Amino acid sequence: MRISAAAHAALAASVSVRQNGGDGSKLDVGVWAPPGPNDIRSPCPGLNTLANHGYLPRDGRNIHISDIVTAMDQHLGIASDFGLVQVAGAAVRGAFSFLSDGGLGLESFDALTNSHNQIEHDASFTRDDLAFGSNVIKNTTQIESMIAHSEDGVTLTVEQIADARHARLKDSFSRNPSPRGLAARVVRQ
Numbered sequence: 001m002r003i004s005a006a007a008h009a010a011l012a013a014s015v016s017v018r019q020n021g022g023d024g025s026k027l028d029v030g031v032w033a034p035p036g037p038n039d040i041r042s043p044c045p046g047l048n049t050l051a052n053h054g055y056l057p058r059d060g061r062n063i064h065i066s067d068i069v070t071a072m073d074q075h076l077g078i079a080s081d082f083g084l085v086q087v088a089g090a091a092v093r094g095a096f097s098f099l100s101d102g103g104l105g106l107e108s109f110d111a112l113t114n115s116h117n118q119i120e121h122d123a124s125f126t127r128d129d130l131a132f133g134s135n136v137i138k139n140t141t142q143i144e145s146m147i148a149h150s151e152d153g154v155t156l157t158v159e160q161i162a163d164a165r166h167a168r169l170k171d172s173f174s175r176n177p178s179p180r181g182l183a184a185r186v187v188r189q
């Protein structure tokens with residue numbers, strides 16, 4: 001079941017204007033640009049991609065829940081009802097707060113970065129465990145290890161992703177003196 005047309009219309013009032021890119025130039029919505037030195041990014045490659053295209057605020061600040069759900073629906077093909085479920089998962093773990101305009105959302109992507117073991121966790125495919133470095137900046141070696149599970153170097157089947165996930169969990173557990181939660185539970189089994 002998809003959410004109602006009225007809810008859709010409300011959600012549609014999202015990021016739709018040109019914003020400053022990292023170098024200060026005006027960028028149209030949909031144009032990809034890397035974050036500038038003062039822009040904030042998160043541990044989530046999905047949300048970062050949306051921000052790098054201007055579908056979410058390029059500066060990574062004041063991100064309304066409605067912006068996230070609409071951007072996921074319109075630009076990633078993730079239906080709003082499913083998007084709201086994902087948002088709810090982050091909400092119960094305390095990611096969102098009231099913004100200066102009274103809306104609810106992420107004050108900045110830092111709210112996700114600073115949620116270690118609540119939302120952000122060790123054993124990610126694309127980021128280091130927090131004990132070893134940044135849980136935000138991508139680790140190219142780890143990304144290549146994940147892609148190495150693909151037969152054609154382009155696509156990953158569900159089985160290949162599962163294998164990659166298990167390998168990454170084992171890697172984290174073998175090196176990280178303090179892996180918590182999922183990593184420890186899955187690899188010990």
Ligand code: HEM
Pocket residue numbers: 043044045046047068072076078086087090095112113119120121122123124125126127
């Ligand atoms: C409510 C929306 C979302 C929130 C709050 C959110 C938040 C996060 C956070 C905090 C992480 C880091 C977890 C970790 O420590 O590995 C993460 C990981 C991830 N997110 Fe999102 N995310 C959202 C939506 C999306 C979307 C729309 C996509 C792309 C379609 C996406 C793709 C991913 C992927 C692939 C990872 C795993 C990265 C890895 O293992 O290195 N997310 N997300």
